[in-house]
Amino acid sequence: MTLAFTAGILALFTAIVVSLWHESLPAIHKFGFSFLTSTAWNPVHDDFGALVAIAGTLVSTLLAMVVAVPISIGAALFLAELAPAWIRAPFGIGIELLAAVPSIVYGMWGLFTLSPLIADHLQPSLAAAFGFLPLFQGPPMGIGTLTAGLVLALMILPFIASVTRDVFLMVPQNLKEAAYGVGCTKWEVVRDVMIPYGRKGIAGGVFLGMGRALGETMAVTFVIGNAHRFSWSLFAPGNSIASTLANEFTEADSTIYLASLIELGLVLFLITFIVLGLAQWWLRRGSTERTS
Protein backbone atom coordinates (compact mmCIF):
# COMPACT_ATOMS: atom_id res chain seq x y z
CA MET A 1 0.00 0.00 0.00
CA THR A 2 2.83 2.35 0.81
CA LEU A 3 4.11 1.59 -2.68
CA ALA A 4 0.99 3.21 -4.09
CA PHE A 5 1.83 6.49 -2.38
CA THR A 6 5.40 6.33 -3.58
CA ALA A 7 4.12 5.79 -7.09
CA GLY A 8 1.88 8.79 -6.38
CA ILE A 9 4.93 11.07 -6.24
CA LEU A 10 6.02 9.76 -9.63
CA ALA A 11 2.49 10.20 -10.97
CA LEU A 12 2.35 13.75 -9.61
CA PHE A 13 5.57 14.63 -11.35
CA THR A 14 4.38 13.13 -14.63
CA ALA A 15 0.99 14.83 -14.32
CA ILE A 16 2.62 18.24 -13.88
CA VAL A 17 4.76 17.86 -16.99
CA VAL A 18 2.00 16.33 -19.13
CA SER A 19 -0.70 18.82 -18.18
CA LEU A 20 1.57 21.82 -18.67
CA TRP A 21 2.64 20.46 -22.04
CA HIS A 22 -0.91 19.62 -23.09
CA GLU A 23 -2.29 23.01 -22.11
CA SER A 24 0.47 24.91 -23.84
CA LEU A 25 -0.14 23.09 -27.14
CA PRO A 26 -2.05 26.03 -28.69
CA ALA A 27 0.97 28.26 -28.12
CA ILE A 28 3.41 25.57 -29.23
CA HIS A 29 1.45 25.09 -32.47
CA LYS A 30 1.04 28.77 -33.17
CA PHE A 31 4.53 30.06 -32.37
CA GLY A 32 6.63 26.94 -32.66
CA PHE A 33 10.28 27.25 -31.77
CA SER A 34 10.27 31.01 -32.32
CA PHE A 35 8.40 31.35 -29.00
CA LEU A 36 11.77 30.96 -27.31
CA THR A 37 13.54 33.55 -29.44
CA SER A 38 10.90 36.24 -29.85
CA THR A 39 10.83 39.35 -27.69
CA ALA A 40 7.20 40.11 -28.51
CA TRP A 41 4.65 40.21 -25.69
CA ASN A 42 1.48 41.71 -27.03
CA PRO A 43 -1.80 40.51 -25.52
CA VAL A 44 -3.79 42.80 -27.82
CA HIS A 45 -2.49 41.17 -31.00
CA ASP A 46 -2.04 37.74 -29.41
CA ASP A 47 1.64 37.75 -30.24
CA PHE A 48 3.84 36.21 -27.56
CA GLY A 49 7.49 35.36 -27.12
CA ALA A 50 9.45 34.19 -24.13
CA LEU A 51 12.86 35.71 -24.71
CA VAL A 52 12.49 38.76 -22.44
CA ALA A 53 11.22 36.66 -19.54
CA ILE A 54 13.84 33.95 -20.06
CA ALA A 55 16.62 36.54 -20.29
CA GLY A 56 15.35 38.30 -17.16
CA THR A 57 15.26 35.00 -15.28
CA LEU A 58 18.78 34.04 -16.36
CA VAL A 59 20.34 37.48 -15.83
CA SER A 60 18.87 38.02 -12.37
CA THR A 61 19.91 34.50 -11.37
CA LEU A 62 23.42 34.97 -12.73
CA LEU A 63 23.76 38.22 -10.83
CA ALA A 64 22.54 36.52 -7.67
CA MET A 65 25.06 33.71 -8.11
CA VAL A 66 27.96 36.12 -8.65
CA VAL A 67 27.14 37.89 -5.40
CA ALA A 68 25.98 34.94 -3.30
CA VAL A 69 28.40 32.13 -4.13
CA PRO A 70 31.65 33.65 -2.77
CA ILE A 71 29.90 35.01 0.34
CA SER A 72 28.08 31.79 1.12
CA ILE A 73 31.12 29.56 0.60
CA GLY A 74 33.08 31.91 2.84
CA ALA A 75 30.37 31.73 5.47
CA ALA A 76 30.21 27.94 5.16
CA LEU A 77 33.97 27.64 5.69
CA PHE A 78 33.71 29.87 8.70
CA LEU A 79 30.92 27.78 10.20
CA ALA A 80 32.53 24.42 9.40
CA GLU A 81 36.18 24.91 10.16
CA LEU A 82 37.45 28.36 10.96
CA ALA A 83 35.13 29.64 13.65
CA PRO A 84 35.74 28.95 17.32
CA ALA A 85 33.37 26.22 18.49
CA TRP A 86 31.16 28.44 20.66
CA ILE A 87 30.31 30.71 17.72
CA ARG A 88 29.24 27.90 15.38
CA ALA A 89 25.88 27.02 16.91
CA PRO A 90 24.40 30.56 17.08
CA PHE A 91 25.75 31.48 13.62
CA GLY A 92 24.49 28.18 12.22
CA ILE A 93 20.99 28.71 13.61
CA GLY A 94 21.05 32.28 12.30
CA ILE A 95 21.83 31.10 8.76
CA GLU A 96 19.11 28.44 8.98
CA LEU A 97 16.58 31.05 10.09
CA LEU A 98 17.59 33.28 7.20
CA ALA A 99 16.70 30.34 4.95
CA ALA A 100 13.29 29.99 6.59
CA VAL A 101 12.10 33.59 6.14
CA PRO A 102 9.25 33.41 3.60
CA SER A 103 10.29 34.72 0.20
CA ILE A 104 7.47 37.29 0.10
CA VAL A 105 9.07 38.99 3.11
CA TYR A 106 12.32 39.28 1.17
CA GLY A 107 10.36 40.77 -1.71
CA MET A 108 8.59 43.35 0.45
CA TRP A 109 11.75 44.25 2.25
CA GLY A 110 13.53 44.60 -1.07
CA LEU A 111 10.83 46.91 -2.40
CA PHE A 112 10.44 49.20 0.61
CA THR A 113 13.88 49.16 2.24
CA LEU A 114 16.51 48.02 -0.22
CA SER A 115 15.38 49.56 -3.50
CA PRO A 116 15.45 53.21 -2.28
CA LEU A 117 18.97 52.61 -0.98
CA ILE A 118 19.99 51.13 -4.31
CA ALA A 119 18.48 54.05 -6.21
CA ASP A 120 20.17 56.65 -3.99
CA HIS A 121 23.57 55.10 -3.42
CA LEU A 122 24.47 51.94 -5.33
CA GLN A 123 23.20 52.87 -8.78
CA PRO A 124 24.75 56.38 -8.91
CA SER A 125 28.14 55.05 -7.83
CA LEU A 126 27.97 52.12 -10.26
CA ALA A 127 27.00 54.54 -13.03
CA ALA A 128 29.89 56.85 -12.08
CA ALA A 129 32.42 54.03 -12.08
CA PHE A 130 31.25 51.82 -14.96
CA GLY A 131 28.79 54.10 -16.75
CA PHE A 132 30.57 53.54 -20.07
CA LEU A 133 29.19 49.99 -20.11
CA PRO A 134 25.62 49.61 -21.38
CA LEU A 135 24.98 47.41 -18.31
CA PHE A 136 25.05 50.39 -15.97
CA GLN A 137 23.27 53.06 -17.95
CA GLY A 138 19.82 54.53 -17.50
CA PRO A 139 17.94 56.31 -14.74
CA PRO A 140 18.54 54.97 -11.20
CA MET A 141 15.00 53.88 -10.30
CA GLY A 142 15.84 51.35 -7.66
CA ILE A 143 13.66 48.65 -9.14
CA GLY A 144 14.89 46.49 -11.98
CA THR A 145 17.06 43.52 -12.76
CA LEU A 146 19.91 44.68 -10.51
CA THR A 147 17.73 44.89 -7.42
CA ALA A 148 16.06 41.57 -8.26
CA GLY A 149 19.48 39.94 -8.49
CA LEU A 150 20.57 41.36 -5.15
CA VAL A 151 17.39 40.29 -3.34
CA LEU A 152 17.74 36.82 -4.89
CA ALA A 153 21.37 36.70 -3.76
CA LEU A 154 20.30 37.42 -0.22
CA MET A 155 17.65 34.72 -0.45
CA ILE A 156 19.80 31.90 -1.79
CA LEU A 157 22.83 32.73 0.34
CA PRO A 158 21.66 30.69 3.33
CA PHE A 159 20.72 27.69 1.13
CA ILE A 160 24.14 27.47 -0.47
CA ALA A 161 25.87 28.22 2.84
CA SER A 162 24.10 25.46 4.76
CA VAL A 163 24.56 22.79 2.06
CA THR A 164 28.25 23.57 1.60
CA ARG A 165 28.76 23.69 5.34
CA ASP A 166 27.39 20.16 5.59
CA VAL A 167 29.71 19.12 2.76
CA PHE A 168 32.72 20.57 4.59
CA LEU A 169 31.67 18.88 7.81
CA MET A 170 31.84 15.51 6.05
CA VAL A 171 35.56 15.82 5.32
CA PRO A 172 37.17 13.12 7.49
CA GLN A 173 38.94 14.48 10.54
CA ASN A 174 42.11 12.44 9.96
CA LEU A 175 42.66 13.99 6.51
CA LYS A 176 42.53 17.44 8.04
CA GLU A 177 44.72 16.45 10.97
CA ALA A 178 47.31 15.00 8.61
CA ALA A 179 47.48 18.33 6.82
CA TYR A 180 47.71 20.29 10.05
CA GLY A 181 50.39 17.85 11.17
CA VAL A 182 52.71 18.78 8.30
CA GLY A 183 52.36 22.42 9.29
CA CYS A 184 49.54 23.72 7.09
CA THR A 185 47.69 26.84 8.14
CA LYS A 186 43.92 26.69 8.35
CA TRP A 187 43.56 28.30 4.94
CA GLU A 188 45.94 25.79 3.40
CA VAL A 189 43.94 22.91 4.88
CA VAL A 190 40.80 24.44 3.42
CA ARG A 191 42.33 25.09 0.01
CA ASP A 192 44.29 21.86 -0.42
CA VAL A 193 42.17 19.33 1.50
CA MET A 194 38.61 20.42 2.17
CA ILE A 195 37.73 22.14 -1.11
CA PRO A 196 39.18 19.38 -3.36
CA TYR A 197 37.47 16.75 -1.19
CA GLY A 198 34.08 18.48 -1.25
CA ARG A 199 34.22 19.70 -4.85
CA LYS A 200 31.15 17.84 -6.08
CA GLY A 201 29.13 18.63 -2.99
CA ILE A 202 29.94 22.32 -3.34
CA ALA A 203 28.88 22.24 -7.00
CA GLY A 204 25.66 20.54 -5.87
CA GLY A 205 25.00 23.22 -3.28
CA VAL A 206 25.66 26.01 -5.76
CA PHE A 207 23.30 24.47 -8.34
CA LEU A 208 20.66 23.91 -5.67
CA GLY A 209 20.79 27.62 -4.90
CA MET A 210 20.64 28.36 -8.61
CA GLY A 211 17.53 26.20 -9.03
CA ARG A 212 15.88 28.10 -6.21
CA ALA A 213 16.81 31.44 -7.72
CA LEU A 214 15.51 30.53 -11.18
CA GLY A 215 12.06 29.61 -9.91
CA GLU A 216 11.70 32.20 -7.18
CA THR A 217 8.55 34.23 -7.65
CA MET A 218 7.72 36.58 -4.82
CA ALA A 219 11.17 37.95 -4.02
CA VAL A 220 11.54 38.88 -7.70
CA THR A 221 8.05 40.08 -8.57
CA PHE A 222 8.18 42.94 -6.05
CA VAL A 223 11.39 44.47 -7.32
CA ILE A 224 12.03 43.54 -10.96
CA GLY A 225 9.70 46.18 -12.38
CA ASN A 226 7.54 43.96 -14.59
CA ALA A 227 8.27 45.43 -18.00
CA HIS A 228 8.21 43.33 -21.17
CA ARG A 229 11.02 45.21 -22.80
CA PHE A 230 14.45 43.94 -23.49
CA SER A 231 17.25 46.13 -22.22
CA TRP A 232 20.99 45.69 -21.86
CA SER A 233 20.93 47.81 -18.72
CA LEU A 234 20.71 46.15 -15.31
CA PHE A 235 19.03 49.33 -14.06
CA ALA A 236 16.05 48.92 -16.38
CA PRO A 237 12.88 47.20 -15.20
CA GLY A 238 12.53 43.72 -16.66
CA ASN A 239 10.66 40.52 -16.07
CA SER A 240 11.30 36.94 -15.13
CA ILE A 241 9.24 33.89 -16.06
CA ALA A 242 7.92 33.53 -12.53
CA SER A 243 7.05 37.22 -12.15
CA THR A 244 5.24 37.21 -15.51
CA LEU A 245 3.13 34.28 -14.35
CA ALA A 246 2.42 35.90 -10.99
CA ASN A 247 1.29 39.16 -12.56
CA GLU A 248 -0.58 38.06 -15.63
CA PHE A 249 -1.97 34.57 -15.11
CA THR A 250 -5.32 35.70 -13.70
CA GLU A 251 -5.61 38.38 -16.39
CA ALA A 252 -5.13 36.12 -19.38
CA ASP A 253 -8.36 36.50 -21.33
CA SER A 254 -7.69 34.55 -24.51
CA THR A 255 -6.80 30.90 -25.04
CA ILE A 256 -3.53 31.72 -26.72
CA TYR A 257 -2.53 34.18 -23.96
CA LEU A 258 -3.15 31.54 -21.30
CA ALA A 259 -1.40 28.85 -23.36
CA SER A 260 1.63 31.12 -23.77
CA LEU A 261 1.79 31.71 -20.03
CA ILE A 262 1.52 27.97 -19.41
CA GLU A 263 4.29 27.34 -21.91
CA LEU A 264 6.41 29.85 -19.98
CA GLY A 265 5.70 27.77 -16.88
CA LEU A 266 6.74 24.63 -18.72
CA VAL A 267 9.98 26.26 -19.85
CA LEU A 268 10.70 27.32 -16.27
CA PHE A 269 9.94 23.83 -14.97
CA LEU A 270 12.28 22.24 -17.51
CA ILE A 271 15.12 24.70 -16.84
CA THR A 272 14.90 24.19 -13.08
CA PHE A 273 14.53 20.43 -13.59
CA ILE A 274 17.86 20.31 -15.41
CA VAL A 275 19.64 22.55 -12.91
CA LEU A 276 18.25 20.79 -9.84
CA GLY A 277 18.85 17.39 -11.44
CA LEU A 278 22.52 18.27 -11.87
CA ALA A 279 22.63 19.55 -8.30
CA GLN A 280 21.26 16.30 -6.87
CA TRP A 281 23.53 14.25 -9.09
CA TRP A 282 26.62 16.01 -7.75
CA LEU A 283 25.41 15.91 -4.16
CA ARG A 284 24.81 12.16 -4.49
CA ARG A 285 28.05 11.45 -6.30
CA GLY A 286 29.82 13.34 -3.54
CA SER A 287 28.29 11.27 -0.78
CA THR A 288 28.48 7.80 -2.39
CA GLU A 289 32.15 8.21 -3.22
CA ARG A 290 32.75 9.06 0.37
CA THR A 291 30.99 6.07 1.86
CA SER A 292 32.46 3.52 -0.55
Add this chain to the structure above:
Amino acid sequence: MVAQARLYGANVVIRAGRRILVNRLVLTASALAAASGLVMLGWILGDVAIKGFQAVNWEFFTELPAPPGMTGGGLANAIVGTLVMTLAAAVMAVPFGVMAGTWLSEFGRESGFGKTVRYLSDILVSAPSIVVGVFVYLIMVRPMGHFSGWAGAVSLAIIMVPVVSRTTEEMLKLVPHELREAALALGAPYWKIMAQVIYRAAAAGMVTGIMLAVARVAGETAPLLFTALNSPYWMHGMNEPMGNLTVTMFNYAMSPYDDWQTMAWGAALLITAGVLATTFTTRLILRLRSVVH
Protein backbone atom coordinates in the same frame (compact mmCIF):
# COMPACT_ATOMS: atom_id res chain seq x y z
CA MET B 1 78.01 28.66 3.74
CA VAL B 2 76.87 30.51 6.82
CA ALA B 3 75.64 33.41 4.76
CA GLN B 4 73.72 31.06 2.51
CA ALA B 5 72.09 29.34 5.46
CA ARG B 6 71.07 32.70 6.86
CA LEU B 7 69.57 33.72 3.56
CA TYR B 8 67.63 30.47 3.43
CA GLY B 9 66.44 30.99 6.98
CA ALA B 10 65.30 34.52 6.19
CA ASN B 11 63.39 33.21 3.17
CA VAL B 12 61.61 30.66 5.31
CA VAL B 13 60.68 33.33 7.82
CA ILE B 14 59.37 35.62 5.09
CA ARG B 15 57.36 32.81 3.51
CA ALA B 16 55.96 31.73 6.86
CA GLY B 17 55.05 35.34 7.50
CA ARG B 18 53.22 35.52 4.20
CA ARG B 19 51.42 32.25 4.85
CA ILE B 20 50.28 33.51 8.23
CA LEU B 21 49.19 36.79 6.68
CA VAL B 22 47.18 35.03 3.94
CA ASN B 23 45.66 32.77 6.55
CA ARG B 24 44.56 35.76 8.65
CA LEU B 25 43.14 37.52 5.59
CA VAL B 26 41.05 34.50 4.62
CA LEU B 27 39.88 33.97 8.19
CA THR B 28 38.77 37.58 8.38
CA ALA B 29 37.03 37.44 5.01
CA SER B 30 35.10 34.31 5.87
CA ALA B 31 34.15 35.68 9.28
CA LEU B 32 32.90 38.81 7.55
CA ALA B 33 30.89 36.70 5.09
CA ALA B 34 29.19 34.80 7.89
CA ALA B 35 28.64 37.99 9.88
CA SER B 36 27.13 39.74 6.87
CA GLY B 37 24.52 36.98 6.68
CA LEU B 38 23.57 37.56 10.29
CA VAL B 39 23.56 41.34 9.84
CA MET B 40 21.13 41.00 6.95
CA LEU B 41 18.94 38.68 9.03
CA GLY B 42 18.95 41.22 11.85
CA TRP B 43 18.22 44.06 9.43
CA ILE B 44 15.27 42.30 7.79
CA LEU B 45 13.79 41.06 11.05
CA GLY B 46 14.28 44.45 12.68
CA ASP B 47 12.59 46.22 9.80
CA VAL B 48 9.68 43.80 9.77
CA ALA B 49 9.28 44.08 13.54
CA ILE B 50 9.41 47.90 13.65
CA LYS B 51 7.04 48.46 10.74
CA GLY B 52 4.86 45.49 11.58
CA PHE B 53 4.16 46.48 15.17
CA GLN B 54 2.61 49.74 13.93
CA ALA B 55 -0.14 47.68 12.32
CA VAL B 56 -0.73 45.10 15.00
CA ASN B 57 -3.49 45.89 17.44
CA TRP B 58 -6.69 44.25 18.62
CA GLU B 59 -8.62 45.06 15.42
CA PHE B 60 -5.82 43.55 13.34
CA PHE B 61 -6.73 40.13 14.70
CA THR B 62 -10.52 40.53 14.97
CA GLU B 63 -11.82 42.73 12.15
CA LEU B 64 -12.33 42.31 8.43
CA PRO B 65 -10.26 44.45 6.03
CA ALA B 66 -11.48 48.01 5.63
CA PRO B 67 -12.31 49.30 2.13
CA PRO B 68 -9.59 51.47 0.55
CA GLY B 69 -9.56 54.96 2.00
CA MET B 70 -11.14 53.94 5.29
CA THR B 71 -8.88 53.58 8.29
CA GLY B 72 -8.92 50.70 10.73
CA GLY B 73 -9.97 47.18 9.95
CA GLY B 74 -7.94 44.04 10.31
CA LEU B 75 -6.99 40.82 8.64
CA ALA B 76 -8.94 38.36 10.76
CA ASN B 77 -10.34 36.49 7.75
CA ALA B 78 -6.92 36.18 6.16
CA ILE B 79 -5.39 34.84 9.36
CA VAL B 80 -8.12 32.22 9.63
CA GLY B 81 -7.82 31.43 5.92
CA THR B 82 -4.09 30.81 6.11
CA LEU B 83 -4.48 28.61 9.18
CA VAL B 84 -7.32 26.58 7.65
CA MET B 85 -5.60 26.08 4.31
CA THR B 86 -2.28 25.15 5.90
CA LEU B 87 -4.04 22.68 8.18
CA ALA B 88 -6.01 21.16 5.30
CA ALA B 89 -2.80 20.86 3.28
CA ALA B 90 -1.08 19.10 6.19
CA VAL B 91 -4.01 16.70 6.60
CA MET B 92 -3.70 15.72 2.94
CA ALA B 93 0.08 15.74 2.62
CA VAL B 94 1.25 14.14 5.87
CA PRO B 95 -0.30 10.65 5.40
CA PHE B 96 0.71 10.69 1.74
CA GLY B 97 4.26 11.75 2.47
CA VAL B 98 4.70 9.44 5.46
CA MET B 99 3.47 6.43 3.45
CA ALA B 100 5.75 7.23 0.52
CA GLY B 101 8.69 7.84 2.85
CA THR B 102 8.00 4.55 4.60
CA TRP B 103 8.14 2.62 1.35
CA LEU B 104 11.34 4.37 0.31
CA SER B 105 13.02 3.55 3.60
CA GLU B 106 11.66 0.07 4.34
CA PHE B 107 11.12 -1.59 0.97
CA GLY B 108 12.60 0.48 -1.82
CA ARG B 109 16.00 1.37 -0.48
CA GLU B 110 18.04 -0.09 -3.31
CA SER B 111 15.46 -0.60 -6.06
CA GLY B 112 15.68 1.43 -9.23
CA PHE B 113 12.13 2.65 -8.76
CA GLY B 114 12.99 3.86 -5.26
CA LYS B 115 16.05 5.66 -6.52
CA THR B 116 14.06 7.36 -9.27
CA VAL B 117 11.35 8.55 -6.89
CA ARG B 118 13.95 9.73 -4.38
CA TYR B 119 15.65 11.71 -7.11
CA LEU B 120 12.38 13.24 -8.33
CA SER B 121 11.31 14.10 -4.77
CA ASP B 122 14.56 15.92 -4.16
CA ILE B 123 13.95 17.91 -7.33
CA LEU B 124 10.31 18.58 -6.45
CA VAL B 125 11.35 19.90 -3.02
CA SER B 126 13.07 22.82 -4.73
CA ALA B 127 10.88 23.06 -7.84
CA PRO B 128 9.33 26.46 -8.53
CA SER B 129 6.18 26.73 -6.45
CA ILE B 130 4.47 28.96 -8.99
CA VAL B 131 4.44 26.08 -11.47
CA VAL B 132 2.54 24.04 -8.88
CA GLY B 133 0.03 26.89 -8.80
CA VAL B 134 -0.34 26.71 -12.60
CA PHE B 135 -0.79 22.93 -12.40
CA VAL B 136 -3.52 23.12 -9.78
CA TYR B 137 -5.22 25.88 -11.74
CA LEU B 138 -5.37 23.51 -14.70
CA ILE B 139 -6.57 20.43 -12.81
CA MET B 140 -8.91 22.08 -10.28
CA VAL B 141 -9.73 25.74 -10.77
CA ARG B 142 -10.61 25.57 -14.45
CA PRO B 143 -12.71 22.37 -14.35
CA MET B 144 -14.57 23.67 -11.28
CA GLY B 145 -15.01 27.08 -12.83
CA HIS B 146 -13.92 29.10 -9.80
CA PHE B 147 -11.02 29.72 -7.42
CA SER B 148 -11.31 27.93 -4.11
CA GLY B 149 -9.73 27.32 -0.74
CA TRP B 150 -9.52 23.63 -1.65
CA ALA B 151 -7.40 24.41 -4.69
CA GLY B 152 -5.10 26.49 -2.48
CA ALA B 153 -4.84 23.69 0.06
CA VAL B 154 -4.07 21.14 -2.67
CA SER B 155 -1.23 23.26 -4.07
CA LEU B 156 0.26 23.63 -0.61
CA ALA B 157 -0.12 19.88 -0.09
CA ILE B 158 1.69 19.13 -3.36
CA ILE B 159 4.59 21.24 -2.13
CA MET B 160 4.58 19.47 1.24
CA VAL B 161 4.46 15.86 0.05
CA PRO B 162 8.05 15.49 -1.19
CA VAL B 163 9.38 17.33 1.87
CA VAL B 164 7.51 15.07 4.28
CA SER B 165 8.38 11.95 2.31
CA ARG B 166 12.11 12.67 2.27
CA THR B 167 12.35 13.64 5.95
CA THR B 168 10.29 10.59 6.97
CA GLU B 169 12.62 8.38 4.98
CA GLU B 170 15.72 9.91 6.55
CA MET B 171 14.30 9.56 10.05
CA LEU B 172 13.22 5.93 9.51
CA LYS B 173 16.67 5.07 8.20
CA LEU B 174 18.11 6.19 11.53
CA VAL B 175 16.14 3.48 13.35
CA PRO B 176 18.61 0.64 13.98
CA HIS B 177 18.07 -2.55 12.03
CA GLU B 178 18.28 -4.66 15.19
CA LEU B 179 14.99 -3.17 16.38
CA ARG B 180 13.22 -4.47 13.29
CA GLU B 181 14.90 -7.87 13.62
CA ALA B 182 14.03 -8.15 17.30
CA ALA B 183 10.37 -7.43 16.57
CA LEU B 184 10.36 -9.85 13.61
CA ALA B 185 11.88 -12.54 15.83
CA LEU B 186 8.95 -12.13 18.20
CA GLY B 187 6.72 -12.99 15.26
CA ALA B 188 5.14 -9.58 14.81
CA PRO B 189 3.63 -8.86 11.39
CA TYR B 190 5.32 -6.07 9.49
CA TRP B 191 2.52 -3.53 9.83
CA LYS B 192 2.67 -3.97 13.58
CA ILE B 193 6.42 -3.49 13.56
CA MET B 194 5.98 -0.30 11.60
CA ALA B 195 3.24 1.13 13.79
CA GLN B 196 4.46 0.08 17.20
CA VAL B 197 8.22 -0.05 16.88
CA ILE B 198 9.63 1.93 13.99
CA TYR B 199 7.28 4.93 13.94
CA ARG B 200 7.55 5.12 17.69
CA ALA B 201 11.32 5.15 17.57
CA ALA B 202 11.38 7.79 14.84
CA ALA B 203 8.42 9.85 16.07
CA ALA B 204 10.31 12.91 17.32
CA GLY B 205 12.29 13.28 14.13
CA MET B 206 9.25 12.78 11.94
CA VAL B 207 7.26 15.40 13.85
CA THR B 208 10.04 17.96 13.55
CA GLY B 209 10.26 17.25 9.82
CA ILE B 210 6.53 17.73 9.45
CA MET B 211 6.60 20.95 11.45
CA LEU B 212 9.36 22.33 9.22
CA ALA B 213 7.31 21.45 6.14
CA VAL B 214 4.23 23.16 7.62
CA ALA B 215 6.26 26.25 8.46
CA ARG B 216 7.54 26.34 4.91
CA VAL B 217 4.18 26.17 3.18
CA ALA B 218 2.56 28.61 5.62
CA GLY B 219 4.71 31.35 4.11
CA GLU B 220 4.14 30.35 0.49
CA THR B 221 2.48 32.90 -1.77
CA ALA B 222 3.08 31.93 -5.37
CA PRO B 223 1.01 28.70 -5.38
CA LEU B 224 -1.99 30.54 -3.90
CA LEU B 225 -2.11 33.44 -6.36
CA PHE B 226 -4.32 31.65 -8.86
CA THR B 227 -5.73 28.83 -6.79
CA ALA B 228 -7.14 30.25 -3.55
CA LEU B 229 -6.96 33.80 -4.91
CA ASN B 230 -7.93 36.05 -2.01
CA SER B 231 -11.07 37.45 -0.43
CA PRO B 232 -11.92 40.28 1.93
CA TYR B 233 -14.79 38.33 3.56
CA TRP B 234 -15.19 35.62 6.13
CA MET B 235 -15.01 32.15 4.66
CA HIS B 236 -18.21 30.19 4.14
CA GLY B 237 -16.49 26.90 3.49
CA MET B 238 -13.52 26.11 1.37
CA ASN B 239 -15.32 25.89 -1.97
CA GLU B 240 -14.85 29.58 -2.76
CA PRO B 241 -11.99 32.08 -3.05
CA MET B 242 -10.40 32.30 0.33
CA GLY B 243 -8.62 35.12 2.13
CA ASN B 244 -5.06 34.39 3.18
CA LEU B 245 -2.20 36.36 4.67
CA THR B 246 0.41 36.02 1.97
CA VAL B 247 -1.66 37.02 -1.06
CA THR B 248 -3.15 39.84 1.03
CA MET B 249 0.40 40.97 1.77
CA PHE B 250 1.22 40.93 -1.93
CA ASN B 251 -1.87 42.92 -2.91
CA TYR B 252 -1.60 45.39 -0.05
CA ALA B 253 2.13 46.00 -0.41
CA MET B 254 1.72 46.72 -4.13
CA SER B 255 -1.24 49.05 -3.49
CA PRO B 256 -0.84 52.83 -3.34
CA TYR B 257 -2.62 53.19 0.03
CA ASP B 258 -0.44 53.85 3.08
CA ASP B 259 -2.92 52.08 5.35
CA TRP B 260 -2.76 48.94 3.27
CA GLN B 261 1.03 49.01 3.13
CA THR B 262 1.12 49.22 6.92
CA MET B 263 -1.28 46.29 7.08
CA ALA B 264 1.03 44.35 4.76
CA TRP B 265 3.90 44.90 7.20
CA GLY B 266 1.67 43.66 10.00
CA ALA B 267 0.93 40.52 8.02
CA ALA B 268 4.65 40.14 7.27
CA LEU B 269 5.42 40.35 10.97
CA LEU B 270 2.79 37.79 11.87
CA ILE B 271 3.83 35.26 9.23
CA THR B 272 7.56 35.72 9.83
CA ALA B 273 7.16 35.39 13.58
CA GLY B 274 5.07 32.23 13.17
CA VAL B 275 7.39 30.59 10.65
CA LEU B 276 10.60 31.49 12.45
CA ALA B 277 9.29 30.48 15.87
CA THR B 278 8.32 27.06 14.50
CA THR B 279 11.61 26.64 12.66
CA PHE B 280 13.65 27.81 15.61
CA THR B 281 12.04 25.50 18.16
CA THR B 282 12.13 22.45 15.91
CA ARG B 283 15.78 23.07 14.97
CA LEU B 284 16.64 23.55 18.61
CA ILE B 285 14.93 20.29 19.54
CA LEU B 286 16.76 18.48 16.71
CA ARG B 287 20.09 19.88 17.90
CA LEU B 288 19.47 19.04 21.53
CA ARG B 289 18.45 15.50 20.64
CA SER B 290 21.51 14.99 18.48
CA VAL B 291 23.68 16.15 21.38
CA VAL B 292 22.03 13.69 23.76
CA HIS B 293 22.49 10.67 21.47
